[in-house]
Amino acid sequence: MKTIHIGILGLGVVGTGVADLLTRKSRLLASRTGAHLNLKTIADLDIDTDRGIDLSTPALVTDAMAVLTDPDIDVVVELIGGHTPARQFIMTALENGKHVVTANKALLAACGGELVETARKNRVDLMFEASCGGCMPIIKTLRESLVANDINSMSAILNGTCNYILSRISKDGSTFEEALKTAQELGFAEAEPSLDIDGHDTAHKLAILNALAHGMEINLSDIHVEGIRDITPMDIEFAKSFGYTIKLLAIGKRHKDHVEARVHPTMIDNTNPLSHVDHSMNAIAIDADATGKTMLYGHGAGMMPTASAVLSDIADIARNIIAGSTGRVPILGYPQENIRHIPILSMNELMTRYYLRFEAQDHPGVLSRIAGILGENKISISSVQQQGRNASGTVPVVMITHVAKEEWIQRALGRITETDCVIKRPMVIRIEDEEAQ
Amino acid sequence: MKTIHIGILGLGVVGTGVADLLTRKSRLLASRTGAHLNLKTIADLDIDTDRGIDLSTPALVTDAMAVLTDPDIDVVVELIGGHTPARQFIMTALENGKHVVTANKALLAACGGELVETARKNRVDLMFEASCGGCMPIIKTLRESLVANDINSMSAILNGTCNYILSRISKDGSTFEEALKTAQELGFAEAEPSLDIDGHDTAHKLAILNALAHGMEINLSDIHVEGIRDITPMDIEFAKSFGYTIKLLAIGKRHKDHVEARVHPTMIDNTNPLSHVDHSMNAIAIDADATGKTMLYGHGAGMMPTASAVLSDIADIARNIIAGSTGRVPILGYPQENIRHIPILSMNELMTRYYLRFEAQDHPGVLSRIAGILGENKISISSVQQQGRNASGTVPVVMITHVAKEEWIQRALGRITETDCVIKRPMVIRIEDEEAQ
Known part of the structure; x- marks a missing residue:
């Protein structure tokens, strides 16, 4: 049976969960993947605190380079999080020909393109199931x-x-x-x-x-x-x-x-x-x-649900190593040459429904004036609710709009805030329902 | 770009959906898989009825053997359903070295072991995402x-x-x-x-x-x-x-x-x-x-949700063909040698909670007699509800039990049915909740 050597960077909550699963579930994992997934080394600045799991087999080191430069290690699991030093560690791992598994959404969101490109150039897998939605695939x-x-x-x-x-x-x-x-x-x-x-x-x-x-x-x-x-x-x-x-x-x-x-x-x-x-x-x-x-x-977070997702990536990489099929599925689901720049709609252009809550002064004519300003801005009201009176003497008035443009809403609310109808800028919550689709 | 030739057996609802996706989405599929997925041939006994989709490219044939023996065809998609002739068609496809995608749960449940073994011997993939849960992966x-x-x-x-x-x-x-x-x-x-x-x-x-x-x-x-x-x-x-x-x-x-x-x-x-x-x-x-x-x-069924699942299998096989990694994941998730016989618990041995509805005669003492028989059979009641009176003059009485053994329940209900307390065998519905776990 082939042995695949794994190194973990970061023995925090998720790192501990991954180490625990690799150790406790080694028979199950071998029986499913056909490989022995050997947790060779764990790097963390703190290797003394008891994590409450069996860590007798892997080497515990404080220097990440001991993982990143170990020629035996096939897969590096980055669970440090954040940008520094995680970005540099991942780049070094990829450049050293190691497959990388990470749960680092902040890093992927900020510089995923660079990481994907580096993985591709070095013909290794970069996987990140645990970055979104925890255990959900x-x-x-x-x-x-x-x-x-x-x-x-x-x-x-x-x-x-x-x-x-x-x-x-x-x-x-x-x-x-x-x-x-x-x-x-x-x-x-x-x-x-x-x-x-x-x-x-x-x-x-x-x-x-x-x-x-x-x-x-x-x-x-x-x-x-x-x-x-x-x-x-x-x-x-x-x-x-x-x-x-x-x-x-x-x-x-x-x-x-x-x-x-x-x-x-x-x-x-x-x-x-x-x-x-x-x-x-x-x-x-x-x-x-x-x-x-x-x-x-x-579960979108937590030690074991997140570790489960990391393990699914490690198993995928192991199956790729055994089948000689690294890069079988493109990292972002599409081959790099088919990935396009698609612009994100400017918020001003958004069309949706809105919940607006006004802290309205309890005077005659206030409701009509608010409704008037909304109407001038092409905003049509679907329902209104007024309920009791606040301690401050103002009255909470809620309006649900039909579909309107965000720009109109912001302009109208700006105007309403300038009047003496309300004591502060109204609360806005966007609505997603059948009408807003 | 590599061309992968596909043959469909059965142009019913799902077959039509698969043909439609392969035709309409051929650019998307090529851009994701890196292969041209060419729908070469469709076999169905009825090739004349208009299915309302573009079928100008594939050959339409009435003889499944035209698909099963075509040396060009890499992937056979079986969407006939049932045992005969689907079983023989799949076996022939596998023996002819073709990968098979099927949605045929009845066949897989009845003789999946034989199909898996034949696929394994012929070193081809057998996939069936669409057999359970429609579009859900x-x-x-x-x-x-x-x-x-x-x-x-x-x-x-x-x-x-x-x-x-x-x-x-x-x-x-x-x-x-x-x-x-x-x-x-x-x-x-x-x-x-x-x-x-x-x-x-x-x-x-x-x-x-x-x-x-x-x-x-x-x-x-x-x-x-x-x-x-x-x-x-x-x-x-x-x-x-x-x-x-x-x-x-x-x-x-x-x-x-x-x-x-x-x-x-x-x-x-x-x-x-x-x-x-x-x-x-x-x-x-x-x-x-x-x-x-x-x-x-x-959606667990329906033309396009099911076709979506079939397409995910075809794409997986295409990626395996391109990467040379057929058989990368064992067909049943575990290599054949690790699959065990695990017995299914006899229903008599089940421990769970029960909802029991009695059509009780509206006489004094009936409730006590029913409860007595349940008690003699070690069944403990968690709550009771009696509501109105049926047109027949009987009274519906409902009891929720604590966890009990199915054997006790069946024995007690048999005994109760023999008495003149009820007019027919009581209704039993098993409960799954926190207590029943």
Whole structure:
């Protein structure tokens, strides 16, 4: 039986999970792949802390170069995360002819093109199933299963921290701050949570998924990103009253000459399967021309779910090594020469429905003036709800619009904010439902 | 660019969809796989009826041998279904060194072992993504993505006809017969619906999924199968009142020395994501040791969703041909020598929870006598509901049990049926919830 030597960079949560699976499941993995997957070396700056797993077999080193330059090592698993030094380590591994498995969405989103090109030149595999959606096989599904499909749209819950917080607000009426604190206590949020709650982690993943879905270059910088800090229990209650749920969605839609790529809190119909994805669970809904609507659901993060995805990549590489078929599936699903630049629609041009919540002054004529300004900006209202009165004496007024252009909405809200009808800039949440399609 | 020649056997609904995708999407497929996938020949007894798609390129023949013996043809796509002549056609194709793609779950469940062995001997690929779950990549997920997992359990809605009928009864209170008639009118059920509604189609798929999940021989004959003919609107209403939904589930669970494999109407908690899978949609929930709970959701049948799955197999084979890596992934996910016989638990030995509905005589002491017989058989009751009175003068009494052994339940129900407490054998629906795990 062929032995394939593996080196891990980074013995954090996921690295520990991968080491654990490679060790505990070595018989299962050998029985499925026909290769002995030997965890030869693990590099981490901290090799002393007890990780609670059996680490008696691999060499533990503090210098990543001991992995990157070891001629025995076939596969390097990068689980350090972030840009520095992960980027340089991956580049060195690829240049040294090693296959690379990574879960590093931030790096792939920022400089995936360079990594893909380097892997290609060095005729090695670069795989990243664990970068998006944790244990869900979304990368494989896009690269291999949906080959005959044009992907019309993807809507995805890709960040467990945000989904946990929004579920919590929805279930028990906590404020955002309270829900974040609970999430941190339970380990669903980092001490420094901004990468998650401001939507950037979700945007990294969307950049990768859009590239795979549409055969386009990875483009992070043109993705519109908003997080969930401003969502209040009141918005969630209003959403419920309209039959909607609020989720932080990654939305990728294909149009003829461009794509939409945006991350923001979104109201979705309670008939949408994504609305039932609660707690820290993730899901990816895809609407493709042959399959119709389909969805993957599972843990998007966590030690073992993420490690499971890393292992699927390692097994794929092992099967390629045994069959002599490295590079069998192009890294981004399309051969490099067929990957195009497809522009991302400017947010101003977006056409969708909107939920608008005004903190309106409780005076006669205010509602008519707000509605008037919306009308002047071609925005047509589908329903209005006014509910009680705030402690401040203002009245929350909610309007759901028909499909309107983002530019009109922003212009109208700017105008309304300048009047004395409202005490602050209105809350805007975009809606994805049948009408907004 | 390499040309790969494809022959289709059977130009029914799915065959037409595959021919359509191969023709309309030939540029996309070439751009993704790097091969020209040329639909060379289609064989069907009826080559005259207009299928509404462009069939100007392939040769249309009535003799399957024109495909099976054509030395140019690399891949044979069998979409005839059933045993005869599909089995012989596939065997001939494999023996002639052709890769085979099939959606034929009935054949795979009955004689998959023989087909796998023949493919292996002739060093060709045999693929069947479209046999289970339509467009959902469940075969690929089990063969490739979950390699490091032990699959603890699978619960799946695998038949759109049954799910449509049960959803219909649940939504508008139709009887089974009315819902079946509507399903037939809308094209969700066959004129001869027994393969679907009696659970056999679901059992075929479970036999395949169990083999892939657990590295076991395909075993159809030991799967317990019940259909949905006896489900009444009353049962669905009672289920709702307990917070349950009734679905026809395929259940595959792994125990140390055996597996469970059963198909029957099942009550599941409304917190279970499968309970939200409505209409003709399918879904497969998997609980594996590394991933935790995960689910695939999508169209389980229909022309284009099924054709999409067939195309993913053709693309996989094309990529294998180009990379010279035929047989790269073992057909059943494990190399033949590692596939074991794992016995299926006898139904009598099953431990689960039960919903029991009695048509009880409206006499004093009846409830106590029924409860007494259950108690004598070690069956403990978790809740009881009695509701109104039937036109016949009997009273529907429903009991939910704690976990009990199927053998005890059947013995007790036999005894109760012999008494004059009830007018017919009670209705039994098994429950899958947290307590029943």
